[in-house]
Amino acid sequence: MAHAGRPEGPGVVVIGTNHRQAPVEFRERVAFAPEEMAAFLSRIHSTMLESECFMVSTCNRTEIYTMGSDPAAGARVRQMLSEFKPVDVERDAHRFYEHHGRGALEQLYRVACGLDSLVLGEAQIMQQVQDGYEASLVANSLGVLGDHIVAGALRCGRRVRAETEISHGAVSVAFAAVSLAHKVFGELAGRAALVLGAGETGTLVSKHLREHGIGRLLVVNRNIERARTLAAEMRGEPLGLESLSTALAQVDIVITATSAPLPLIDASMVRAATFLGSFCAIWSNSPRAASSLPPANSTLASRP
Numbered sequence: 001m002a003h004a005g006r007p008e009g010p011g012v013v014v015i016g017t018n019h020r021q022a023p024v025e026f027r028e029r030v031a032f033a034p035e036e037m038a039a040f041l042s043r044i045h046s047t048m049l050e051s052e053c054f055m056v057s058t059c060n061r062t063e064i065y066t067m068g069s070d071p072a073a074g075a076r077v078r079q080m081l082s083e084f085k086p087v088d089v090e091r092d093a094h095r096f097y098e099h100h101g102r103g104a105l106e107q108l109y110r111v112a113c114g115l116d117s118l119v120l121g122e123a124q125i126m127q128q129v130q131d132g133y134e135a136s137l138v139a140n141s142l143g144v145l146g147d148h149i150v151a152g153a154l155r156c157g158r159r160v161r162a163e164t165e166i167s168h169g170a171v172s173v174a175f176a177a178v179s180l181a182h183k184v185f186g187e188l189a190g191r192a193a194l195v196l197g198a199g200e201t202g203t204l205v206s207k208h209l210r211e212h213g214i215g216r217l218l219v220v221n222r223n224i225e226r227a228r229t230l231a232a233e234m235r236g237e238p239l240g241l242e243s244l245s246t247a248l249a250q251v252d253i254v255i256t257a258t259s260a261p262l263p264l265i266d267a268s269m270v271r272a273a274t275f276l277g278s279f280c281a282i283w284s285n286s287p288r289a290a291s292s293l294p295p296a297n298s299t300l301a302s303r304p
Contacts, residue, residue, distance in 0.1 A: 006023060009069050011069050011070075011101070012065060012066070012067050012100070012101060012104040012105055012149065013065070013066050013068060013074050013077070013098065013099070013100050013104055014063055014064065014065045014066075014097075014098070014099050014104040014107050015063070015064050015074055015075045015077045015078055015081070015096055015097075015098050016061060016062060016063030016064065016096060016097055016098075016107070017030060017061065017062055017063075017095050017096050017172075017248065018036055018058045018060055018061035018063075018097075018116065019061070019095070019118050020168070021095060021096065021097055022095040022096075023132070026092070026095050027059070027060065027061070027062070027083055028059075028173075029059055029086050029087065030057075030060060030062045030081065030085045030087060031058070031062060031063060032057035032085075033259065034131060034135060034245070036137040037057055037132060037135035037139075038136075038139045039055050039080075039133060039139075040055065040064075040080070040084055040103075040137045040138035040251070041054070041055060041079060041136055041141040041176075042139040042140070042141065043084075044064070044066065044077065044080055044141065045139060045140070045141035047080065047090055048066065048070055048073065048076060049254070050068050050069060050070065051066045051067060051068030051069075052066065052067040052068060052141060052142050052145060052146035052148070053065060053066045053136065053139075053141045054067075054132055054133065054136045054141065054142055054143070054146055054149075054150055055069070055132050055135070055136075055191070056111060056128055056132040057128075057132070058125070058128045059259075060117070060118050060248065063107070063111065064077050064081070065104065065108060065149075065292045066148065067143075067145050067146045074098050074100075074110050077117035078093075078272035079244060085164035087122070088140055096166070100143065105149065108149070108150075108153045108157050109152075109153050109157075111129065111153075111292060112125065112126065112129050112153040112154060112156055112189055113156060113157050113160040113161075114126075114157070114160070114161075114166060114167075115166075116172070117258055119172065119175075119176050120166070121161075121166035121167055121168075122172045122173065123161070123167060123172050124172050124173065124174075124200075124201070125157075126154065126157050126158070126161075127200075129150070129153065129154060129157070132149050132150075133151075133154070136150070152265065153161055153189075158241035160205075161206075161209070172204060172215075173201065174201050174204035174205045174208055174257070175204070175208055176210035177205060177208075177255050178209055178255070179275065180203060181193070181209075181212075181253045181255070182212055185253070187213065187251065188209070188212045188214045188215065188253075189214075189215050190215050191211045191214060191215055191216075191251075191252045191253060192215060192216035192217075192218070192250060192251040192252055192253070193209050193214050193216070193217055193251055193252065193253040193254070193255065194218040194219075194220060194250075194251040194253070194254045194255070195217065195219050195220070195236075195255050195257060196208070196220050196221075196244070196254065196255070196256040196257065196258060196264060196265070197220075197221060197256060197257035198219055198223070198226040198227050198229070198230040199226075199258070199259075200259040202219070202221070202230065202258075203230055203233075204257075205255050205257050206219065206230060206233075206234040206236065207234065209234075210234055210235070211254075212265065216237070216251070217231075217234060217236035217239050217245065218235070218236060218237050218238045218247050218250070218251060219231040219237065219239065220239045220240070220241060220243065220244050220247060221239075222241045223240075224238060224239075224240040227239060227240065228236075241264070244264065244265070244269075245269055245272070246274075248265070248269060248270070248272070248273035249272070249273045256301065281288070
C-alpha cells in the first residue's frame with residue numbers, strides 16, 4: 001500500500017483507490033452506489049465512535065476519509081471495506097493509497113478541484129463530492145470538524161472553477177466521450193448514436209451529441225418514461241432496455257451512461273451488432289455498466 005507520512009495537522013486519514021492506483025476491474029469491485037455509501041459510513045461511525053467519516057465513490061475512485069484520534073483508523077477502515085466489498089486486506093493492499101493529516105486534506109481538495117480526475121478539471125466531481133457529503137448527513141457521520149473540512153473543499157472547488165481556466169475544454173466524461181466520437185468519425189451529421197442511460201450523464205451526452213450535429217439519436221433506458229422525457233427534449237427516439245440488442249445494429253456510436261451493477265452490453269451483443277450493422281464505437285462512463293467489455297473509456301472499432 002502506498003503510504004504518505006504523518007505530518008502535522010488534524011487527525012484526518014484517507015484510504016482510497018483511483019484510476020492511477022488500480023485497474024478498472026478492481027475499481028468496480030469497490031464502487032459504492034449512493035444508498036450503499038450511507039450504510040457504510042454509518043457502520044464506520046458506529047464502530048469508530050470518536051471518529052467522523054465521509055467518502056467519495058465514482059466509477060474512477062473510492063475514497064474514505066476519517067477524522068479523529070484513532071491511530072489505527074486506516075487499518076480499521078480497510079477491514080470494514082473488506083466486509084462490504086470483495087476485497088482482500090492483504091492481497092489487495094497495493095491497490096490502495098493512504099494519506100494522513102495535511103496529505104489527506106490536500107487529496108480531498110485536489111479531488112474537489114478536478115486536479116485528480118481522469119479528465120482534468122471535470123465538473124461532475126463536484127456533484128459527486130456533494131453526493132458523498134449528503135450520504136454522510138444521512139448516516140450522521142460528520143461533526144463540526146468534518147463538516148468544516150468537506151464544506152471547505154467544496155468552496156475551494158467552486159473558487160478554482162470561477163477564478164481559473166481549468167473548466168475550459170473537455171472537462172467532463174460526457175464531453176470527452178462525444179469529442180472522441182467526433183475525432184473518430186469527423187462530422188456527425190450523417191451518423192446515428194445510442195445513449196444508454198437517461199440520468200444526469202446521459203442527458204449531458206445527448207446534449208453534446210446534438211451540439212455536434214448528430215444525425216439520429218436513440219435514448220435507451222430501463223424506465224421508458226425517463227427515456228421518453230429525455231428523447232423529447234433532445235429530439236431523439238426513446239427505447240426500453242428490451243430493445244437494446246436490436247438498436248445496437250442501427251447505430252454507429254454507443255455511449256453508456258449508467259450505474260448498473262451488472263453488464264448491460266456483453267461481447268455477444270457487440271459481435272452481433274457489428275455483423276448486422278455499422279456499429280463502430282463504444283464508450284462507457286462506468287466500469288459497472290460494461291464489465292464484460294474492454295476497459296471503460298475505451299473504443300471498439302469495426303468497419304467504417
